[in-house]
Amino acid sequence: MSPRPQLIFFDVMDTLVRDPFHDVMPSFLGMSLPELLQRKHPTAWVDFELGRIDEPTFLARFLPGRSFDAEGFCKVVRESYHLLPGIRDLLQDLRQTAPGVRLYALSNYPPWYRWIAERCDLDELLDGAFLSYETGARKPDPAAYLVPCKRLGEEPAQALFIDDRAKNCEGARAIGMQAIVFNSANQLREELAQRGLVAG
Numbered sequence: 001m002s003p004r005p006q007l008i009f010f011d012v013m014d015t016l017v018r019d020p021f022h023d024v025m026p027s028f029l030g031m032s033l034p035e036l037l038q039r040k041h042p043t044a045w046v047d048f049e050l051g052r053i054d055e056p057t058f059l060a061r062f063l064p065g066r067s068f069d070a071e072g073f074c075k076v077v078r079e080s081y082h083l084l085p086g087i088r089d090l091l092q093d094l095r096q097t098a099p100g101v102r103l104y105a106l107s108n109y110p111p112w113y114r115w116i117a118e119r120c121d122l123d124e125l126l127d128g129a130f131l132s133y134e135t136g137a138r139k140p141d142p143a144a145y146l147v148p149c150k151r152l153g154e155e156p157a158q159a160l161f162i163d164d165r166a167k168n169c170e171g172a173r174a175i176g177m178q179a180i181v182f183n184s185a186n187q188l189r190e191e192l193a194q195r196g197l198v199a200g
Contacts, residue, residue: 002160004196005101029063049133051132059073084184084185106130140174160180161177
């Protein structure tokens with residue numbers, strides 16, 4: 001049995017919140033997802049996530065040689081964010097049944113996270129967030145996990161990390177964290193119940 005964690009870190013996109021990159025962004029731009037993946041700038045999004053460039057610079061670089069309504073693009077992305085089914089209830093239940101466990105977002109994401117927090121009430125559901133644009137490290141870089149633990153005064157072994165991407169969970173395990181690969185709120189609830197953190 002794994003030790004009871006003192007911290008739970010949640011990936012955000014496609015773990016807590018629907019990711020608009022797969023459908024909303026290409027649809028607005030009149031592209032399929034494969035077309036968007038082929039035509040987008042190779043580093044602009046990562047640079048935006050790491051805080052190396054600001055929003056206007058990202059929007060100017062995002063699609064080389066292609067102009068688009070940047071304001072409209074941001075608006076449709078902002079309005080598309082919503083919690084995945086069952087996530088709100090699960091986070092609220094964690095507050096009730098595991099009151100000593102602190103809950104944080106740990107996300108590769110740019111400053112647009114503020115839109116997510118506002119629309120999805122993450123500031124109320126979580127104790128805080130560690131974002132790549134602030135920490136300068138993206139999962140699965142070890143620093144992406146170690147910096148939050150250090151700032152919160154806990155060893156990695158006292159933390160549980162949850163992400164829909166297996167490689168990010170592997171990165172967490174590599175530095176000593178417990179990790180769960182997310183598939184759905186129901187699956188996550190079952191795994192947390194096995195650890196005594198929520199009711200099954």
